[in-house]
Amino acid sequence: MDIWYGYTAFLLVSVFYTSATEGLTDYRVTTILHPPLVMSQGDGNSRKFVGLLPDLLDKIGPMMNATFSLNHVQDNRYGTLDNTGNWTGMIGELVNKQSDIAAAALTVTVERANAVHFSQPFLDSGLSIVMKKPTADGISWKRWKGLLSFLKPFKTGVWIAVICSYAIVSLLYGIILQFDPMEEDGTDSIKKNITRGFPVMFYRFCFQGSFSPSTCTSRSAKMLTCFWCIFVILIFASYITSLAVVFRSGDDELLETPIHSFEDLPLQSEVEYGVPYNSMTYRYFTLKAKDKTDEAIGKQLKKSKDQMPKNVAEGVKRVRDSEGDYVFITEELYARTESGKPPCDLVLVHHSKHRGSYSFACGLESKACHDLDVALVSLKENGILEELIGKWYKSQCDTDFDDDYIKYVTSFEDKKFQAGLFFRTDGISIDKIGSLFILLSLGIVVSIGLLIFDIFFEKRFEVSI
Incomplete structure (x- = not known):
């Protein structure tokens, strides 16, 4: 009796297994190790593939009424055309009908699309x-760069231009004191006059006496001083506005990188x-x-x-x-x-522009990619595909610094945009405030013109008297 019950149980299990597997299609799937899409556990006969793609195929199997047998590609390559015009890697196995489906981080190219079919993307x-x-x-x-943050409002070229402008204006001021016949405070020594010009223009640059009446009697010197003061006021306005943007960027500026x-x-x-x-x-x-x-x-x-x-x-x-x-x-x-x-x-x-996607690949005569498309659409609509991606791409770190850094980069760019194209946290360039130097150059030209006019006019005036 016990033997009879044993035979009966065995027969029922066999019938159930046969019914369950009846009509299932077994697809040969070629793949390649690519964490976390595909990873390997164990060796030899006990080797097992785990990862996003094996989990995804497990979900797709019942929907396609199919099973998948995963095998690693023999030449450990994705698939390119060699010098003889033959395909290598997983694409080659599909073309040569050694496999039915390629499941890996395969990107769609024109050459591959002519050789195999591709499903819709399962991952971007x-x-x-x-x-x-x-x-x-x-x-x-370099955190120490924060100590030099006061230089950041202007780029190096602007600082050099400001220093050169100061030297030129100071030198011209001394020349005017020496040669303008209308100037009463000048000395007989050109060296002393030029030496006097540098502190006078520096005092104006520091707003010391900038709005007080000038002691010079030369029209040319007064005109030069006037244009220099206007230039200084506009430079300081540009500097202070840009400096506010630098300070508003906060500690992010300490994480400076090119x-x-x-x-x-x-x-x-x-x-x-x-x-x-x-x-x-x-x-x-x-x-x-x-x-x-x-x-x-x-x-x-x-x-x-x-x-x-x-x-x-x-x-x-x-x-x-x-x-x-x-x-x-x-x-x-x-x-x-x-x-x-x-x-x-x-x-x-x-990369903000170069984007791609990964798809399953199938042989040209296979209808597997059509069935995979239907299954992928269903998994996307149900949110199952998104759950699998989140499972295998979950960070092991306490803080997802990747996202934090992307926010930092976005914030860095936003701050520059919000401040306007004129004022940037990486410094105002010479092309943005070049008009100020043109204005100062105009003042220099006018001053030189007045100096020449006064020299010749006053001499003629004195002779006539």
Whole structure:
């Protein structure tokens, strides 16, 4: 009797299993390790794939009435055309019908789209700059620069122009005292007259006696002093307004770095940068750049291609080992994963223009991508796909400094915008206040004209008398 019950139970289980699996399609899926999309656990026969994509396929399976057998791509490549015109990597396995679906961080290109079908994207991504978290000791985060914040309202060129203007006006003032016949306070020594001009103009610059009557009797000297005072007042107005913007930026200015965006990379030489050599990122910047900024980055990458990291892990390690003088460009999702791991010493700057997406790929004769599209739409509408992404891209750090830094960068740009294009926290350039120097130049020309007129007119007047 016990044997009869055993046979009966075995028969029922067999019938149930057969019914449950009847009609299921088993798809051969080729993939590649790419944390956190696909990761490996165990070795040999006990090897198991975990990550966002295995979880996603587990959700899709019942919806497609299918099962998925994941296998790692043999040549460890995503898929490109080789010199013989044959596809390598996962794309090659699909073309050669060794696999039915490719599940990985595959980007859609024209060449790939001609060889295989792609599903709709399951994940959006882009490029990011991986950089060392700002510290007080980093070479790129010099806190002592805060002590020189009073110089920030003007760029270096403006400060040089102001100093040169002061020297020219002081020198001209001394010349006027020496040669203008209408000047009564001048001495016979041109050296003393010129020496006197420098403190007089400096006092005016410091608003000492700027509004008191001038003691000089020369019309040319009075005209020069008048234009100099107007110039000084306007310069101080520009300086104070810009200084207020600098102070309003607060402590963020202490985290100063030459890198706030991709546009800053080719405009500076303090920080080196790299990408994985011969990667899709390298080919984008060197061959398919979409704007002048990315083209400039590509030219620099070509010059230093021998120093490029061999892979993403090596590039991130170089950033961590640096003192802030090296940054690494890689795909955004991998960058987020690394920045969210202890010791939590990395921050990111995302590319605002170059965006991409990852999709499943299928053979040209397969209908799997159509079924995957239907399943992905359903998972997106139900919020399940978003939950899976949040699960695998969750930061392990106490503070998501990546988001904090992006807010800092946005705030940095907003403050400059709110202050207007004229006043910027990175200093007023000479092209913004060049009109003030033109005004002073006009005053110098008028003063010289009056000096020449007085010299010749007064001499003629004295002779006639």
